[in-house]
Amino acid sequence: MFKLNGSRRAVLGVAGAALLTLSMAACGEQESGDQPGAGPSVSAAPDSDLAAKVPDAIKADGVIKVGTDATYAPAEFLDTDGSTVIGFDVELFNAVAQKLGLKAEYESAPFDAILPGVDSGKYEIGVSSFTINAERLQTVNMVSYFSAGTQWATKVGNPAQVDPNNACGKKVAVQVGTVQLDDIQARSKKCTDAGQPEISIDQYQAQSDATAAVVSGKNDAMLADSPVGAYAVQQSNGQLEVLGDIYESAPYGYAVKKDQAAFAEVLKEAVQAVIADGSYEAALKKWGVEGGAITTSELNPTS
Template identity: 30%
Template sequence: MTRTRRAVAGTAVLAAALVAAGCGAAAPETAAGPAAAVAVDEELHAALPADVRAAGVLTVANDPSYPPASSFGPDGRTIVGFEPDLGATLGDLLGVEVRFEAAPFDTLLDDLAADRFDLVMSAVTDTAEREQQADFVNYFRAGSSIVVARGNPLGIHELAGLCGRSVAVEAGTVQVGLLERAQASCAQRIDLHELPTNDDALLELRTGRADAVVADYPPAVHVTTDPRTQNSYQLVSDTQYEPGLYGIAVAPDRTGLRDVLTEALQRLVDDGVYQELLDRWEVGHGAVDAITVNGALPAGS
């Protein structure tokens, strides 16, 4: 079988908004080196729900402002990253096309509940609260990190250093809850700025409207090491606060689809394809050994 497309066009409006932000570090069109060939597993294909087999496509909602997980490529339309690559490899194994489509992060689970998409795969951390809306097939581990202006002019070195500062985050993310919990130990409140995308949060920092950005570790590392953005941003430390598991969100009434995805992902882990793919995107540090379902950790653990 020929390899499935790595991504499809997102909405032109969202693409234009991200370009206008001017600070997002778009990932390269492809990671270095070809992906390992994966053949269709006929048993897994047959185990897919009948409607998926008939359609031949799984649609995936994604917020493409989080490289290297997912972002718009150089054409401003194609979604690239380790998530689209992992999704496409899953499609190869299952014998269906996996089609990533752009959508706002803070409405992803609502879109899933409304049957606008089959899945959500967008660096969504599995939490107990989110498990009230969807089941999660856990495929990656990451925590939150702090990004500041290059040179760290305010001397922010840890989470406590955000007290009394303005901090930008993407709306709807676990970083909102993290900062709300951190607030309890602050003598001066954190001025929290919730923005539509992580690119918007970074723009707040770059233009001096925020003192820091808190985001997941992989995009924090990416923006502070990418040659296009590293002169503007600095990672405070390698500390990852409140690490959790990313999950592919599946509607709770589609347990058959959830279980096939779990088995297929575990196959990729066992075969070494999963680790190879993450390593090519330089995020092998977030690999998991076992694919789990609904593995949310308690907040603050």
């Protein structure tokens, strides 16, 4: 998910998931066992050497406190109980934490509040589809673990005739603080510079609300991170379709405090360890997002 002049993500938290799930239930098309994420949780065996490298302040209670914005299915979103955070980001980081001998505890927060929370010490790590970019690297260390691009989506049949390369005059939904917001604002400026109507941009605090706005017809289209857009389309029971190609692919990263470079290095080693033991691939396949798999984790990659 790109965000904050970088990106992050898009869709389906409680509100949007509920809206789309209702339409699916009415048609009775899919059994729960066919849903992405169904089945037993993926686990990884602890690595005592890696666990020994975790800073004492973090491993003292055996828990790592995670800040996440649980409105971004299939990366991170609330389960049907309305409180448990699930998704491929969660499944994968649980395996990484297990490698380090830790248990991850998730707290949902607005996306743009998570990195400040990491910096202040409220969270020991941010796990929320953060695209790694130069701006974020000024304030936190980031460890790569996935790759995603931006994808447009619209109502099936594209009734508003949206062209991603010329969306002047259209109504477009994005989540607050995302790279997608930067993207659509730049596109709108090109429209007005050329004497064409601006793009009407609706910003939503939760990606689920942005998705629901497209389903309802309030907005003509939305931009989101590619796995999120694809998942929203899959879950929409034929109401949405992807539009155009995926572009500007970039890595997601786990975020830790800038002064915790040693811990970030251990995280990188733990990601590499779950890649090596197969739990990484298993977690991504479970959620149907293996297309974003990486082979090598990096600390603070610059390109």
